[in-house]
Amino acid sequence: MARTLQHAGFSAYVTGGAVRDMLLSIPAHDVDLATSATTADIIALFPGAVEAGGRFRIVLVPIDGQRIEIATLRPASADSASRQHCPHIAGSPAEDAAQRDFTINALYYDPGQERLTDFHGGMADLQDKVLRTIGNPDERFRDDPMIMLRAIRFAHRLGFSIASEAVASIDRHAALIAKVSPERLFAEVARQLTSGQAAGCMRDLCRHRLHAALLPELRKDLLDSQSSFTGLALQSVDDSLARGTRMSASFVFAALLWPQLKRAWDALQKNGWGVMPALERAAHDVCSAQSACLGIRERVAGDIHAIWSTQAYFAIGPHRAGADLDQHPRFRAGYNLFQLRCAAQEVDPELANAWSAQRRR
Structure with missing residues (x-):
C-alpha cells in the first residue's frame, strides 16, 4: 500500500x-x-x-x-x-x-x-524500555490530556517504565483529563480494560489520580476497599485474555462497575424495593452517572444493564429462577459475573452451591 x-x-x-x-x-x-x-x-x-x-x-x-x-x-x-x-x-x-x-x-x-x-531518539528509548514524550511533557499533556492515559496503557502493554519527568507531569496535570470528550475517554478505557493488563492499568489510573474524571468510585473499590471483588474481577479478565478467551467490553465494564451497582441495589432493597425493581433502578442510576463522565455507548450500556439484570435471577436461586434463564441473551456473561461474586465470597455459599449443582446437570 x-x-x-x-x-x-x-x-x-x-x-x-x-x-x-x-x-x-x-x-x-x-x-x-x-x-x-x-x-x-x-x-x-x-x-x-x-x-x-x-x-x-x-x-x-x-x-x-x-x-x-x-x-x-x-x-x-x-x-x-x-x-x-x-x-x-x-x-x-x-x-x-x-x-x-x-x-x-x-x-x-x-x-x-x-x-x-x-x-527523536525512539530507538534508544526502545532499547532502554522507556516511554518518553516528544518535547516537554507538560506541553504535550496540556495539548492533549489523553496522552496521559495512553502512557499508562503503553507502559503496561510493552513492559516499559514511564520517564520520570513524564510521571511528575502526569501527577501535576491529572485533572486535565476532565477536558477530554467522554466518547474519547470511553474508547481509551475500553482499550485498557481489554488489553490483558487491566488490573495494572486501573491501579495506575488510581495512583496518578487519573481515575477521578473517568471512574470516580474506582479508587474506593480497587485500592481502599476491604472487598477483593474489583481486583479479583480485573485479574480474572486479564487471565482469561491470556488464555485466548475473548472478553467483551460490556462484560468487563459490568464487572468493574458491579460494586457501585451492588451498593445502590442493596440500599434500595433496604428501603423496601423489590429485588428486580431495585436492580433495574440501580442499574439505570449507575449507568447514567457513569455515562456522563465516560460516555459509555448506548449499545454497551444496554448490554451492561442486561448482564446486571441476570443477577436478580441468580439471587433467588435456580429453582425459583426457572429453566428458561439459560435463554437470557446475556446468560453466559451474567453467570460469569455471578461466579466472580462467588469467588469474592459475596454470595451465600448455599446459593453458590445450588447454582453450581444446577449447571453440572
Whole structure:
C-alpha cells in the first residue's frame, strides 16, 4: 500500500505502532501509514477507502480483512482545527514526527528505500524500555490530556517504565483529563480494560489520580476497599485474555462497575424495593452517572444493564429462577459475573452451591 502511494508520486511511510511493534518483535495491532498525499488523493487511489474523523483526519483502507489507517503528514502548524479544515496541506516527516506523542511512536520506515528514520531518539528509548514524550511533557499533556492515559496503557502493554519527568507531569496535570470528550475517554478505557493488563492499568489510573474524571468510585473499590471483588474481577479478565478467551467490553465494564451497582441495589432493597425493581433502578442510576463522565455507548450500556439484570435471577436461586434463564441473551456473561461474586465470597455459599449443582446437570 505504501508502494502504491509512492508509485503515484507521493512519499509514504509506515509509522507509529506498526514500526515500534515490529522492532520489539511483537504482533502489531494496527498498521498506520503517513503520506504526502491528501485525503482526496488517498480516496482516489484506493477503492473502498473511507474517511474518518477524530482528532486528526484519517482514511481507512480495507485490505485482506484488515483496515489500514492512512493520514496526511501534519505540517508544523497543524492542530485538530487546522487539520479538520485544511486536509489538503501536507507537512514533512520531521514536522509530523514532532507532533506525535512518544518517541517510540515517531519512527518512520520507508519500504521503498528500506530505510528507517528516527527523529527523536525512539530507538534508544526502545532499547532502554522507556516511554518518553516528544518535547516537554507538560506541553504535550496540556495539548492533549489523553496522552496521559495512553502512557499508562503503553507502559503496561510493552513492559516499559514511564520517564520520570513524564510521571511528575502526569501527577501535576491529572485533572486535565476532565477536558477530554467522554466518547474519547470511553474508547481509551475500553482499550485498557481489554488489553490483558487491566488490573495494572486501573491501579495506575488510581495512583496518578487519573481515575477521578473517568471512574470516580474506582479508587474506593480497587485500592481502599476491604472487598477483593474489583481486583479479583480485573485479574480474572486479564487471565482469561491470556488464555485466548475473548472478553467483551460490556462484560468487563459490568464487572468493574458491579460494586457501585451492588451498593445502590442493596440500599434500595433496604428501603423496601423489590429485588428486580431495585436492580433495574440501580442499574439505570449507575449507568447514567457513569455515562456522563465516560460516555459509555448506548449499545454497551444496554448490554451492561442486561448482564446486571441476570443477577436478580441468580439471587433467588435456580429453582425459583426457572429453566428458561439459560435463554437470557446475556446468560453466559451474567453467570460469569455471578461466579466472580462467588469467588469474592459475596454470595451465600448455599446459593453458590445450588447454582453450581444446577449447571453440572
